[in-house]
Amino acid sequence: MFAYSTNRTYMKKEKILVIGASGQIGVELTLALRKIYGGANVVASDLREENELLKGSGPYVSLDVMNKEMLHVQIIRQNITQVYLLAAILSATGEKNPPLAWNLNMQSLLNVLDIAKEEKLTKVYWPSSIAVFGPTSPKNECPQYTIIEPTTVYGISKYAGEFWCNYYYQRYGVDVRSLRYPGLISYKSSPGGGTTDYAVEIFHAAKEKQKYTSFLREDTHLPMMYMPDAIRATIELMEAPAEKIKVRTSYNLSGMSFSPIEIGDEIRKHIPGFQLDVKPDYRQQIADSWPKSIDDSKASEDWGWKPEFDLAKMTADMLMNLNASAGSEG
Ligand code: NAD
Ligand code: SER
16 A cells, blocks of 8 residues: 655555546646656546657546546546546636536535535545636735635636635535646646746747737736646645645645736847737636735645746746747647
8 A cells, every 4th residue: 555655754555536637737737747646546537639759658537527427437447545626617718608618617615515525535636717706806915815806707607626635524524625726837737728828828929939919917926836836836835644635625825926018028038029919808807806916925824835937937937948849840
């Protein structure tokens, strides 16, 4: 039951199911978990096909998280002990079809929590978002505990989900843990329909065309995080002793905060001719409802969270990796 890990500690052998493994976070989180637990012990699953980057690194199953019976069968058949639930509809796509977003975001979580209770899974991970905050929340350094009145269906579903996590922990002892991710920036896998996606698109456009038209106004500050920090935060949260996890809804998490004009200026240090235009669309209203920056001192106090990447470091790393992948493509 115990395996020797690379960091020279003995740890309990776990079998992990990642749901939504072909998405922006899923790909990198699955790869990171496979490094820690071994490829065969991390089962990737998604409604869509297996992401190219996952191929050959471990098992993959095609799975619809809304089909509770099939999900339950897979969890029993594969001897799963932990679930990372990443399937969701994000903020911008959610506003196009609110009932669909509510249905997927809520029912997927309830399916997983119910099975976790029944099968006595050791841990569940489910991400929340800065989208829980609304126009009445503080704009700067938004605290862990404050007024929370979300105005998007995505934010409403995340806030309700946080309380379902807390409920299953308090009532049934399900060890479910959660982070309110800021907008995530990554070069390996593409974002899936969020309001913060411009901060990924801008890098690809800068590399390919040296110009980008942002769908958010130039002065729109939002909380953001580079994917390596988000993956490390997730793993640190999940590996922390249970008694350190004092927030059983979801932890505020912070990396950096910037606006389109600020990231444009930073990119220009590497690509001098880069041109930024703006043409705000319906996503501006969503962005305007969210805080500009987040206070994550509770995560620091409870389990030692500290981000590594600021805007300058992240920009340099993104462009270096995009250059490297362009080079390897030919
Ligand atoms: P994504 O859209 O890139 O990936 C979600 C994956 O879930 C997709 O591959 C999709 O095919 C899959 N999926 C959808 N419906 C499914 C179903 N019925 N059964 C199985 N799989 C299904 O999203 P992401 O950015 O990787 O986000 C993952 C989680 O993190 C979500 O809960 C999201 O709300 C949260 N989050 C993301 C960000 C961000 O900036 N990316 C920020 C805050 C919170
Ligand atoms: N990046 C996400 C979104 O914009 C935040 O949860 O929807």
